[in-house]
Amino acid sequence: MDEMQEKELAAIRKNLKELLVTSLCLEDIKPEEIKDDEILFGEGLGLDSLDAVEIVVLLQRNFDLDVKDMLEGIKIFYSLDTLARYVLENRKK
Amino acid sequence: MQSLGVVISGMGVVSACGKNIPETLDNLGAGIRNYSPVSLFETKLDYPVFEVKGIGYGDAKTMRTLELAFIAAGEAMEESGLKNRLGDLRIGVCMGTTIASQLNDTDFYREYKLKGSASMRSIERYLKSNLAEALSEKFGAHGPASTVVNACSSGTDAIGVGLSWLKADLCDVVICGGADELSRVPLAGFGSLGVLSELPCKPFDQERAGLNLGEGAGVIIIEKEEMLRKRGRKAHLYLSGYGLAADGYHLTAPRPDGSGLELALSFAMQEAGINPGQVSFVNAHGTATLDNDLVEGNVLRKFFGPGVKFLSTKGYTGHTLGAAGGIEAVFAALGLLHGWIPQSAGFNKADDAIGISPVTKKTMVSEKYAISTSLAFGGNNSAIVIARE
Amino acid sequence: MNIAGLGIVFNRGRALQALEKALEEGWVLPQDAAYAVSEDILKDKSALKEMRRADAFSKMACLAAYDAFMDSEVDGEKKRSLGVILTTAFGPYVTTLRFLDDIIHYGDASVSPTIFSHSAHDAAAFYIALALGSRGPTLTITQFAHSFSQGLIIAETWLKSGRCEYVLVGSADVCGEVMKYIYRQKLNVASDGKIKPFSFARAPVAVPGEGSVFFLLTNQETLKKYASISALPEAALKKPDVYILDCDGTTGSEEVYRQIGKAGPLISSYTPIFGSMLTVSSFNCAVAALMLKNQKCYAAPVQDNPHGLNLCTIRKSAKINSISCIRYGCKKERLEIFLKQ
Numbered sequence: 001m002d003e004m005q006e007k008e009l010a011a012i013r014k015n016l017k018e019l020l021v022t023s024l025c026l027e028d029i030k031p032e033e034i035k036d037d038e039i040l041f042g043e044g045l046g047l048d049s050l051d052a053v054e055i056v057v058l059l060q061r062n063f064d065l066d067v068k069d070m071l072e073g074i075k076i077f078y079s080l081d082t083l084a085r086y087v088l089e090n091r092k093k
Numbered sequence: 094m095q096s097l098g099v100v101i102s103g104m105g106v107v108s109a110c111g112k113n114i115p116e117t118l119d120n121l122g123a124g125i126r127n128y129s130p131v132s133l134f135e136t137k138l139d140y141p142v143f144e145v146k147g148i149g150y151g152d153a154k155t156m157r158t159l160e161l162a163f164i165a166a167g168e169a170m171e172e173s174g175l176k177n178r179l180g181d182l183r184i185g186v187c188m189g190t191t192i193a194s195q196l197n198d199t200d201f202y203r204e205y206k207l208k209g210s211a212s213m214r215s216i217e218r219y220l221k222s223n224l225a226e227a228l229s230e231k232f233g234a235h236g237p238a239s240t241v242v243n244a245c246s247s248g249t250d251a252i253g254v255g256l257s258w259l260k261a262d263l264c265d266v267v268i269c270g271g272a273d274e275l276s277r278v279p280l281a282g283f284g285s286l287g288v289l290s291e292l293p294c295k296p297f298d299q300e301r302a303g304l305n306l307g308e309g310a311g312v313i314i315i316e317k318e319e320m321l322r323k324r325g326r327k328a329h330l331y332l333s334g335y336g337l338a339a340d341g342y343h344l345t346a347p348r349p350d351g352s353g354l355e356l357a358l359s360f361a362m363q364e365a366g367i368n369p370g371q372v373s374f375v376n377a378h379g380t381a382t383l384d385n386d387l388v389e390g391n392v393l394r395k396f397f398g399p400g401v402k403f404l405s406t407k408g409y410t411g412h413t414l415g416a417a418g419g420i421e422a423v424f425a426a427l428g429l430l431h432g433w434i435p436q437s438a439g440f441n442k443a444d445d446a447i448g449i450s451p452v453t454k455k456t457m458v459s460e461k462y463a464i465s466t467s468l469a470f471g472g473n474n475s476a477i478v479i480a481r482e
Numbered sequence: 483m484n485i486a487g488l489g490i491v492f493n494r495g496r497a498l499q500a501l502e503k504a505l506e507e508g509w510v511l512p513q514d515a516a517y518a519v520s521e522d523i524l525k526d527k528s529a530l531k532e533m534r535r536a537d538a539f540s541k542m543a544c545l546a547a548y549d550a551f552m553d554s555e556v557d558g559e560k561k562r563s564l565g566v567i568l569t570t571a572f573g574p575y576v577t578t579l580r581f582l583d584d585i586i587h588y589g590d591a592s593v594s595p596t597i598f599s600h601s602a603h604d605a606a607a608f609y610i611a612l613a614l615g616s617r618g619p620t621l622t623i624t625q626f627a628h629s630f631s632q633g634l635i636i637a638e639t640w641l642k643s644g645r646c647e648y649v650l651v652g653s654a655d656v657c658g659e660v661m662k663y664i665y666r667q668k669l670n671v672a673s674d675g676k677i678k679p680f681s682f683a684r685a686p687v688a689v690p691g692e693g694s695v696f697f698l699l700t701n702q703e704t705l706k707k708y709a710s711i712s713a714l715p716e717a718a719l720k721k722p723d724v725y726i727l728d729c730d731g732t733t734g735s736e737e738v739y740r741q742i743g744k745a746g747p748l749i750s751s752y753t754p755i756f757g758s759m760l761t762v763s764s765f766n767c768a769v770a771a772l773m774l775k776n777q778k779c780y781a782a783p784v785q786d787n788p789h790g791l792n793l794c795t796i797r798k799s800a801k802i803n804s805i806s807c808i809r810y811g812c813k814k815e816r817l818e819i820f821l822k823q
Contacts, residue, residue: 025534025596027527049346050535053287053595060592070287138590194603194624196575196660202582205660213667223625239632242573242603242624250621257639263714278581281590282598337619337645339566339611345599356617360645470599471608473620 005088012091013084015062020080023058024051037081044079052077063091099259100318101330101479102266103175105168106423107161108309108410109143113168118427121435122455126409128293128305133157133275140289143307143411144275153214156222157308158193162272165310165419166228173314174326175266176232182320184234185264187255188224188312189247189271190415194240197278228268236264245378246337246467247271248311248418249475253335255315256477265320270419272310279414280306286345288382294412296379296405296437297386297451299444304380307411311419313426330426331480333367333462336360340472346384351392353474354466358396361464365478369397373460374434376425378468379405379451380412381439385468390447402458404451408438418467422477425465429481433457483638484706485771485821486556486648487698489549491524491542492756492765493517493691497549501768506797509754509783511675516657517691517757529613535596536609539574543606543654544613546694551614554698555705556648564616565646566607567637569629569653571760573603573622576658606654618646627733627760627811629653630767631819634713641701652696653761665690665758669731677758678786679729679751680793682740688731691757695764697771709774709805709821711767717820723802724779724794726766727751728809730758738810743791750794754784763809763819770805770821777802 001009017031024047038044041052052070055077059065065087067073076086104114109127111117120127128141145161170176175184196219204211221227225238237258241251248271255267283289283306290303315332322328338356340348347353362368375397378389386405393401406424413420428434437451467475490497493512494504504510512518524530524541529548533541547566556564578601584593599605604622611620619640623629630653637649665671665688672678672687681687697711729736730753743749756765773779779800787793807819 023594023596027534048343050286050344050596050599053285056287057285057592057594061588136590191602194573195578195601196572197578197582197601199582199585202579202660203586205663206583206586210663213664216664216668220626225625226628237632237635238625238628239623239636240625242622243620244602244604254621254636254639257636257643257645261639261642263635263639277585277590278578278598278601281585281593282581282595282601284591285593285595285598287595337621339608339617339620341608341611341615341617344602344605344608345595353617469604470602471604471620472611473604 100328103169103173103314104423105165106311107164110409157274159222161310165312169312183236183264185236185267186228186238187251187269189241189251192276194242244469246469246473246475247415249467266316270312271416273415275308294381295439296381299442301381305411307413309413311423333480334361334365334478336476347388351388354392357474357476361476373458375403376465394449404437421465425463483699485708486705487550487554489546490695492693505780537577540606542694544609547610547696550696550698561616563647565618565649566620567633567651568607569623569633577601630764631713648700653764654694657690657692677754684735686731686736688758708771719804722804722806724748724805726807733812749791750782
């Protein structure tokens with residue numbers, strides 16, 4: 001990944017952190033406290049199935065991305081990093 | 094056998110499967126599934142739905158849900174022989190719904206947001222459409238009246254409340270069940286949850302991909318057996334038991350171990366005084382979502398054994414939300430009365446993770462008891478036991 | 483049924499201390515023409531576990547129910563036999579409208595599943611069951627002015643039949659800007675922010691309110707902390723010591739209430755503390771329960787008395803055996819709830 005892409009990825013991560021905190025009503029955590037490779041479900045942020053479908057909507061609204069297959073979604077939503085890389089590679093907005 | 098006590102003296106149903114009981118039985122027997130794209134309102138969503146065709150929006154002063162409730166309740170009251178003949182009877186009304194309880198008129202809200210003011214017409218329509226109050230007024234009922242809003246188990250729970258009233262001698266007769274119209278709010282909402290299928294639904298099938306929404310109403314008239322006898326009528330069907338238990342787990346997902354449903358089934362069967370071996374069949378909730386059918390199917394297998402006869406009728410009606418419990422109570426009662434249940438529409442391939450499969454063809458049933466189950470958002474689990482004389 | 487515990491969230495605060503303080507202070511002009519519940523009250527992580535996504539409706543109900551349970555001496559191990567009945571006039575309608583915002587703004591295909599899930603009327607009852615670890619029967623009733631009394635009737639059948647040993651029965655309603663607008667269109671909103679319960683006017687004044695109150699009920703006598711309560715006709719009191727009137731301007735003409743004052747019984751009403759809500763009966767019942775427990779008559783917060791009723795005008799010790807809380811509905815049907823020592 002070149003420097004330009006690294007910068008883009010960093011910007012996406014920052015954006016995602018803010019979106020996750022707002023959209024998922026995360027309490028007791030500020031966006032900057034979320035690690036770049038934070039695991040989203042189970043451990044880490046401890047998100048659940050309702051959060052997963054909320055993230056699908058968040059991706060639609062903010063990046064014009066449609067995750068229809070939830071099996072694919074499991075891989076994409078594994079961590080903040082995998083989510084950010086997915087956005088980088090696929091976004092239209 | 095425990096004393097039966099509470100009879101079902103009338104039934105009425107309206108759904109995409111039929112506008113009354115005879116039409117419904119014909120379509121169930123022939124395995125006809127009346128799904129189509131949404132025609133009742135504008136939407137970009139093209140999921141198949143089960144609309145009640147041939148019934149317009151009717152009286153613009155009340156909601157479509159109420160109209161559906163009136164149709165089913167009218168048929169039920171006619172069969173019971175009570176229509177216009179209430180006399181001194183204490184009549185209660187308990188109905189389940191989701192849509193008719195909500196202030197959800199998009200046109201009102203859009204106008205309000207745009208102008209800061211809006212016509213009160215849709216508010217008036219909403220205020221006049223509380224099911225328990227409107228049905229009480231229509232049928233001249235002056236006993237207890239409740240509108241139950243327990244999401245997808247509303248109809249079953251309304252019937253359970255009615256049973257409690259009769260056993261506590263709060264009234265002599267109860268008009269109970271559920272009604273819901275097809276609405277943009279749950280269509281968009283369930284779509285966003287990723288639980289709507291783009292194809293006709295396949296309850297309990299390995300390749301099931303979610304539910305289809307529907308609309309309709311199902312109503313039963315229940316009364317004390319001695320009241321029915323005094324009216325010179327004979328009892329054929331009974332409402333014998335009811336159970337309701339909370340998962341306390343998650344707002345939109347069922348408890349994976351199914352313990353909430355097990356509790357509800359246990360209560361219902363204890364009240365009816367029966368054991369699982371006496372159950373002829375189960376009309377399952379069977380929405381065709383991955384979670385519901387897995388959890389419910391496993392509970393049915395564990396509770397009733399691998400040979401249990403069960404089906405989901407949502408392949409014929411769609412998921413009618415607050416109406417489902419009422420419609421499925423009628424279907425379960427009809428199954429017992431006529432001695433057959435239809436194939437579980439939409440099912441083709443067994444799911445090993447569930448371990449049992451619903452009936453795949455029209456099936457004769459001969460035992461005396463049937464059960465109808467409902468599982469709801471918010472973790473409500475309900476079951477009723479219906480008995481044949 | 484015996485009231486074993488009581489919890490409340492309303493404009494003036496949370497829990498019984500806030501209620502008793504408000505009863506001592508009397509009427510206070512509400513801010514922004516409504517008896518709204520401050521968001522600061524809805525922040526208690528020990529009670530509101532796993533509720534980060536929940537709306538104000540669910541949080542109010544959960545706090546009131548939690549407090550009612552904690553106020554009682556019911557053994558925590560008994561939560562499996564705890565039922566929950568939430569009654570409401572309009573449910574979490576503010577959240578429903580937020581969902582309509584999504585539909586209007588983003589279209590049907592891009593709406594929030596979280597907001598949709600919380601627009602379900604039974605979401606609050608779910609959170610209560612979750613907070614308390616209860617697995618018993620859980621029910622939500624949405625039925626305008628009849629909701630609370632119907633909820634009590636169902637609770638009584640559940641306890642009598644053994645469906646559960648304890649039931650949390652309560653009400654919750656939210657106000658919000660759209661409800662204020664609807665009140666202005668359909669009702670006679672008070673220009674001075676003051677509900678006048680004893681004016682018995684043809685077009686009585688209303689001031690929108692919101693809040694939640696819960697009662698923990700049981701048939702076990704040993705757990706009775708406040709009073710017994712029932713909405714069944716057979717529990718009717720021949721001559722209650724006090725009548726508490728639900729006059730709040732939401733169900734049309736209140737002329738019909740005049741007949742209650744005629745025989746000279748002691749009359750009061752506390753709706754001016756809570757605001758106008760179709761479920762305000764539950765709040766007045768909470769005050770009735772306190773009166774019976776404390777053997778105290780609380781002064782009516784607004785004492786405009788054009789009909790010369792025998793009003794509770796000062797707080798005083800009193801021998802109170804029974805109280806009747808009365809509401810006349812939109813069709814002038816009488817809804818009555820009876821409380822006894």
